[in-house]
Amino acid sequence: MLELRGITKRFGPVVANDGIDLDVPPGSLHAVLGENGAGKSTLMKILSGFLPPDAGRIRLDGHEVPTGSPRAALRAGIGMLHQDPLVCLPFTALDNFILGREGKIDRAAARGELREVCARFDFDIDPDARARSLSVGERQQLEIARLLSLGVKVLILDEPTSGISSEQRTKLFSALRTLAGEGLIVLFVSHKLEEVEELCDTVTVIRAGRVVGERALPCPADELVELMFGDLVVSSARPPVEIGAPALRVSGLAAGTGRQAVTGVDLEVRAGEVVGLAGLEGSGQRTLLRVLAGLEPARAGHVEIDGRSLDGSSYEGFVAAGVHYLPAGRLEEGLVPGLTIAEHLTLAARLSDWVVDWDAARSRAEEAIEHFRIKGGPDTPADALSGGNQQRLLLAMMPEDLRVLLMEHPTRGLDIESADYVWTRLLARRDSGTAIVFSSADLDELVGYADRVVVFFSGKVLADLPAAELTADRLGTLIGGKVAS
Amino acid sequence: MRRALQVVPALWSVLAALVVSVILLALAGAPPFRALGLVLDGAVGDGGRMADTLMSWVPLTLAAAGLVVTFVAGLWNIGVEGQVIAGAIGATWAARTIPGEGFVVIPAALAAGVAAGALWALAAGVLKTRGGVNEIFGGLGLGFVAQSLATYLIIGPWKRAGIASTSGTEPFREEVWLPTVGGTRLSPVAVILALAAIAVVWALLRGTRFGLRLKAVGANPASARLLGVPTEATILRAFALGGGMAGLAGAVLATGIQHKLVPAIAGGRGFLAILVVLLAAYRIVWVAPIALFFAILSVGSAQLQLRLDLDSSIGGVLQGILVLFVILIGGWQALHRRDAEEP
Numbered sequence: 001m002l003e004l005r006g007i008t009k010r011f012g013p014v015v016a017n018d019g020i021d022l023d024v025p026p027g028s029l030h031a032v033l034g035e036n037g038a039g040k041s042t043l044m045k046i047l048s049g050f051l052p053p054d055a056g057r058i059r060l061d062g063h064e065v066p067t068g069s070p071r072a073a074l075r076a077g078i079g080m081l082h083q084d085p086l087v088c089l090p091f092t093a094l095d096n097f098i099l100g101r102e103g104k105i106d107r108a109a110a111r112g113e114l115r116e117v118c119a120r121f122d123f124d125i126d127p128d129a130r131a132r133s134l135s136v137g138e139r140q141q142l143e144i145a146r147l148l149s150l151g152v153k154v155l156i157l158d159e160p161t162s163g164i165s166s167e168q169r170t171k172l173f174s175a176l177r178t179l180a181g182e183g184l185i186v187l188f189v190s191h192k193l194e195e196v197e198e199l200c201d202t203v204t205v206i207r208a209g210r211v212v213g214e215r216a217l218p219c220p221a222d223e224l225v226e227l228m229f230g231d232l233v234v235s236s237a238r239p240p241v242e243i244g245a246p247a248l249r250v251s252g253l254a255a256g257t258g259r260q261a262v263t264g265v266d267l268e269v270r271a272g273e274v275v276g277l278a279g280l281e282g283s284g285q286r287t288l289l290r291v292l293a294g295l296e297p298a299r300a301g302h303v304e305i306d307g308r309s310l311d312g313s314s315y316e317g318f319v320a321a322g323v324h325y326l327p328a329g330r331l332e333e334g335l336v337p338g339l340t341i342a343e344h345l346t347l348a349a350r351l352s353d354w355v356v357d358w359d360a361a362r363s364r365a366e367e368a369i370e371h372f373r374i375k376g377g378p379d380t381p382a383d384a385l386s387g388g389n390q391q392r393l394l395l396a397m398m399p400e401d402l403r404v405l406l407m408e409h410p411t412r413g414l415d416i417e418s419a420d421y422v423w424t425r426l427l428a429r430r431d432s433g434t435a436i437v438f439s440s441a442d443l444d445e446l447v448g449y450a451d452r453v454v455v456f457f458s459g460k461v462l463a464d465l466p467a468a469e470l471t472a473d474r475l476g477t478l479i480g481g482k483v484a485s
Numbered sequence: 486m487r488r489a490l491q492v493v494p495a496l497w498s499v500l501a502a503l504v505v506s507v508i509l510l511a512l513a514g515a516p517p518f519r520a521l522g523l524v525l526d527g528a529v530g531d532g533g534r535m536a537d538t539l540m541s542w543v544p545l546t547l548a549a550a551g552l553v554v555t556f557v558a559g560l561w562n563i564g565v566e567g568q569v570i571a572g573a574i575g576a577t578w579a580a581r582t583i584p585g586e587g588f589v590v591i592p593a594a595l596a597a598g599v600a601a602g603a604l605w606a607l608a609a610g611v612l613k614t615r616g617g618v619n620e621i622f623g624g625l626g627l628g629f630v631a632q633s634l635a636t637y638l639i640i641g642p643w644k645r646a647g648i649a650s651t652s653g654t655e656p657f658r659e660e661v662w663l664p665t666v667g668g669t670r671l672s673p674v675a676v677i678l679a680l681a682a683i684a685v686v687w688a689l690l691r692g693t694r695f696g697l698r699l700k701a702v703g704a705n706p707a708s709a710r711l712l713g714v715p716t717e718a719t720i721l722r723a724f725a726l727g728g729g730m731a732g733l734a735g736a737v738l739a740t741g742i743q744h745k746l747v748p749a750i751a752g753g754r755g756f757l758a759i760l761v762v763l764l765a766a767y768r769i770v771w772v773a774p775i776a777l778f779f780a781i782l783s784v785g786s787a788q789l790q791l792r793l794d795l796d797s798s799i800g801g802v803l804q805g806i807l808v809l810f811v812i813l814i815g816g817w818q819a820l821h822r823r824d825a826e827e828p
Contacts, residue, residue: 295711315710325711333707339700346694347701350713356694397712 001025002078002154002185007056009042016042017053018209024202026153026183029176031196031217034206035228035280035441040189043206044156047187048080049073060153074100079147080156085139087131094127097146110149117145121175136258137168144175154185161195162259162282162458173199191228191280193221193480225476229443243451244271246307247435248292248404253301256287262459265301269404269435274426276450276467277439278479283456285439286328289406292437293325294318305403322403328412328439330390335382341365341393342378348397368396373421388418395425405429407438411445423449443472443479455479498810505810506803515793524800527788528781536669540742542780543675544569544734548758549765549772550682551730555606556767557690558723559703564609564624566755567631568602568728572735574635575601577746580657580739581643587660594661595678595736602732603725605631610724614717620724628755636748643746653747663741672741679773682730686769699723731755757783760808766815779804 004022008015016039024030034040045051047058052068058078059065066072073079087096097114098105114127123141131139140160147155157176161169176186176199190196196203197217205213205227213227246268253265262284269275277285290296292303294315303310305321313321327333335344342365346356349364365378372392376385382393391414398405410426411419427449430436440446446453447467455463455478463478510517528538548565555562562568579597583590605627612623640649663672690696698719701709710716738750761779765771786800 316713319713327711331708332705333711336701336705336708336712338704339697343697343700344712347697347709347712347714351694353694355692356697358692 001059001061003059004043004047005057005059007043007046007058008054009039009046009051010054015209017046017056020056020206020209020211022204022211024154024185024187026185027180028202029180029186029188029200031200031203032187032189032206033191033193033196033203033224033228035191037441038206038228039209040191040206041158042209044080044158044187044189047073047154048078048156050080074147074150074152077151077153078156079150079152079154081140081143081147081158081160083158083160083162085136085143087134087139087142089130089132091131092127093125093129093131093134093142096131096142097127097149100146100150113149114145117148121145121178122171123175135164135168137164137172140164140172141168144172148179152184154187155179156187156189158189159191160188161190161192191480193224193477196224197221221477221480222473225473225480229472229476243273244433247271247273247305248437249302249304249307250288250292251302253288253291253303254299255291255296255301256284256459260284260287260459262287262291262456265461267454267461267464269437271403271433271435272430273452274430274436274438274450276446276453277437277456278443278446278453278475279439279456279462280479281441284459285456286408287459288456289325289408289437289439292318292404293323293406295325322401324398324402324405326394326398326405326407326410328408330387330394331383334394335390337383338381340379340381341369341374341376341385344382344393344397348399372396372425387413388415388421391418391422395422398429402429402434405434405436407436409440410438411440411442419445443475447472447475498807498814501814502803502807502810505806509802509806510795510799513795513799515789515795520789520793520795523788523792524782524785526785528785532667533669534784536667536671538777538780538784539676540670540672541784542777543672543679543741544738544754545758545761545780546679546773546776547682547734547737548731548755549761549776550679550686550769551602551727551734552758552762553686553765553767553769553772554689554699554730555723555727556762557703558699558720559706560610560613560720560723560727561619561621562606562609562624562724562727563621563759564606564626564628565727565731565758566751566753567624567628568605568731569735569738569751569755570628570631570635571605571728572598572602572732573739573746573750574631574638574735575599575732576736576739577638577643577654577657580661581654587662587664590661591663591674591740594740595733598732598736598739599729600732602735603729606724606728606731607721609728610721614720632748635746635750639746639748651748653743653745656745657740661740662744663737670742672737675737675741678733678737682733683769683773686730690769695719695722731758734758757804760804764808764811 002024004020007017007020009017020043032040042051046053049068049070049072058067060076060078065076065078088099094111094114098110111127118125123145125138125142160172180186188200200217203215203217204211205224207228207230248269250265250267254263256262259282265288279285287296291298294313294317305323310318310321331337342361345365345368346361362378369376372395374389374392376389382390385393411422426436447470450467453465453467453470453475454461507517510520527534529535548569552562552565576594576598579594580590583593609620609623609627612618613620639651639654643654645655663674665672698714701712701714702716702719706716735750739746743750757779761772761776764775782800782804786797789795789799790797
C-alpha cells in the first residue's frame with residue numbers, strides 16, 4: 001500500500017501541490033490525470049525523491065519513505081520512468097542497466113538478467129548497443145528493466161507514450177498489466193484520456209495542485225473532462241467581426257523533430273480574424289508559431305503572408321512582411337533580464353542610429369509607460385517587473401503596422417485585470433486589421449476570444465472549428481484526443 | 486552574468502584575502518606586515534618604481550578593457566593571452582619591416598598590433614558562430630598557436646644575426662621604441678592609450694546602440710534576436726574590438742617594454758586581465774584601479790625576493806587568493822538567492 005499524506009510544495013508564490021493525499025493498493029494500475037501545470041509532475045518528482053516536499057509524508061507498506069533523495073526512494077522501492085528517459089547516452093545498454101546498483105559489478109550476471117527481462121516482456125534491446133542509438137521507446141524499455149532489477153514496488157511513468165511507436169506502446173501496456181498482476185503499483189501520469197481509459201483501473205484527477213476527484217474506470221469521459229478543467233463558462237455571443245482578405249496562408253506544413261514535430265498543417269487566417277490554437281502543451285502549437293515567425297525552418301509546405309511566399313525566408317524577412325511574435329517565456333525569449341524599460345524600447349525601435357540619445361529614449365519610455373499603464377519607470381529593469389507588467393512592456397514593443405500577430409499563452413500567469421487589459425489591446429489590433437494567432441491552455445480564453453479554434457493533437461490538426469459552435473466541454477474532450485464524443 | 490559579482494562581496498573578499506595572505510606570509514616565515522610594506526615600497530617607493538608599475542599597468546588595463554567588451558556580450562574570451570601575443574607579433578613585424586622615422590613606424594606598429602589581435606580574436610569568433618566551437622576552447626587553442634608562432638619566428642625567420650636563441654629577436658631600432666620621460670621607463674603614450682581604451686569602452690557601453698546590443702546579446706541572445714539584434718555580427722564585432730585592445734597591449738609590450746619579440750612576451754598578462762575583469766564584475770570603471778592593484782602586487786613582490794628571500798611568486802599567490810575569494814563569496818550569495826526562489 002502506497003500512502004501519501006498532505007504533500008505540499010510551493011515554488012515562490014505558486015502552490016504546485018496543496019496538501020495532496022493519495023492511497024494506492026498493491027496491484028493497481030492507477031492513473032494520475034490533469035491538465036498541464038496541474039501539479040502531476042511535481043507530485044511524482046516528490047514521490048520519487050527528485051524534489052523535497054515543503055510538507056507531507058510518504059509511506060510504503062507501512063514504512064516511512066525518506067523524502068528528497070532519489071536514492072533513498074529507490075531503496076524503499078519507488079522508481080520513476082521520466083518523460084525523457086534518464087539514460088547515459090554514451091554508455092551501452094548494459095552499462096545503463098548496471099548503473100545505480102550497489103556492491104560488486106557482475107557484468108555476466110547482469111547481462112543474463114537484462115536478457116531475461118527483455119525476453120519476458122518482448123523488449124528488443126541489444127545489451128551492447130550505445131544508448132544514444134536506441135529510440136525513445138527502447139530507452140524506456142531499458143529504464144523499466146533497470147528499475148525492475150533494482151526491485152521497485154512502485155513504478156511511476158510520466159507521460160510515457162509521447163514519442164514512442166504504437167507497437168512499443170502495446171508492449172509497454174501489456175508489460176504494465178503483467179507487472180500489476182504480480183502486485184506492483186503502477187502510477188501512470190498522463191493527460192490523454194483514451195490511454196488512461198484503456199490501461200488503468202482507477203484514476204485520481206489533479207487540478208491546480210489539489211486532488212479534485214477519484215474514480216474507478218471505466219467512467220464517462222465528460223465527467224473526467226469536467227474534473228480536469230473545472231466548470232467552464234461558455235461564452236456569450238460575440239459581436240460580429242469584420243473579416244478581410246487572407247493575411248496568412250499555410251499549406252502542407254511540416255516542421256520540428258521528435259515530440260515537437262508538426263505535420264500536414266493547413267491554415268488560413270484572414271485580416272481581422274483571431275484564431276486560437278488549442279491542445280495540450282507540446283502538441284505542435286509552439287512549433288507552428290515559431291515556423292510562422294521565421295524562427296524555425298519548415299521541412300515541407302508553404303507559408304504566405306498577404307499572398308507573398310515566405311518559404312525559406314529568414315526571421316528578418318518575416319519581420320519585414322509584418323509578422324510579430326510574442327513568446328510565452330517572457331524573460332527567456334522576449335525580454336532581456338538586466339536591461340531597463342527604456343533600453344528595451346530603444347532596442348525594439350530597430351533604429352540605425354549609432355549614438356543613443358538617452359534623454360529622448362527616456363521620454364519615449366515615459367510615454368509608453370503611461371500609454372500601456374506599466375508599473376515601473378524608464379530605468380526599471382525588465383526582470384524587476386511583475387508578469388503582467390512584463391507583458392505590457394512586450395505589447396509596448398510591438399511595431400505599429402502588423403499583418404500577423406503570433407502569441408503563445410498571451411495571458412499565462414496574469415491576474416484578471418492584466419489579462420483583460422492585454423486582450424483589450426489585442427482586440428484593438430484585430431479591429432485595425434491584424435490577423436491574430438494565439439495558443440493557450442486556458443479553454444475560457446480560447447472560446448472567449450477566438451473566432452476559430454484549431455485543435456492540435458500529437459503534432460497534427462485534429463479539428464478546425466468556429467468558436468461559436470464550440471462548447472468548452474467539447475473542446476476539452478478534443479484536447480484529450482477524442483474526436484467523437 | 487553581468488551582475489554576478491557586486492561591490493559588497495568584493496570588499497568582503499579583499500578583507501578575507503588580506504587575512505589569508507597575512508597568515509600565509511607568517512607561515513612562510515616572513516613578518517607579514519613588513520612584507521606587505523615592502524611590496525608597497527617596491528611598487529611605488531620612488532619615481533622609477535612607479536614608472537615600472539605604471540608600465541606594467543598599461544598592458545593589463547588594455548587587455549582587461551577589451552575583455553569587458555566580450556564579457557558583457559556573454560563571450561568567455563579566454564583566448565586573450567593569444568591575442569596579446571598576436572598583437573606583439575604584428576607590432577614586431579611592422580617595427581622590423583617598415584622603414585622611416587619613429588613618428589611613422591610607431592603608429593604603424595601599434596596599428597599592426599591592433600589588427601593582429603583583432604584577427605586572432607575574430608578567428609575564435611568565427612569558430613564559435615560558424616563552427617559551433619565554444620570560444621573558451623577555440624581561444625585556448627588559438628593561444629597555443631600564437632605562442633608557437635612567436636617561438637618559431639624568434640628562432641626562425643626573425644632570428645638574431647648568427648645565433649638562433651629563444652632569448653628573443655634583435656632589439657628594434659631605438660627610433661621605434663615608445664618614447665619615455667624623465668630617465669625612467671615610463672611612456673606617456675602608453676598610459677594615454679590605456680586611459681583612452683577605458684574611455685572608449687565606457688562610452689561604448691553607456692551611450693551607443695552597439696553597446697546596448699552587446700548587453701542584450703550577453704544577457705539573453707534569444708530575446709535579443711527576437712528584438713532584431715543581429716546577433717552574429719554583434720558577437721564578431723565584440724571579438725574584434727576586444728581582440729584589438731589585447732593586440733594593442735601586445736604592441737605596447739613589444740615596442741614600449743621589451744623592444745623586441747620574446748617568447749614569453751605576454752607573460753600571463755592576458756590571463757591576469759581575466760582576473761581583473763572578474764574582480765571588477767565587468768564594470769569598466771573598476772578595471773583601472775583593480776589593474777593598478779595587480780600591477781603593484783606584481784612589481785612590488787619582486788622586493789620580497791630581494792629583501793626577505795621569499796619567492797616572488799608570492800605576489801601571484803596573493804592575486805589568486807583575492808580572486809578566489811571574490812568568486813567564492815559572489816557565488817555563495819548567488820546560490821543562496823536561488824535557493825530562496827526556485828526548486
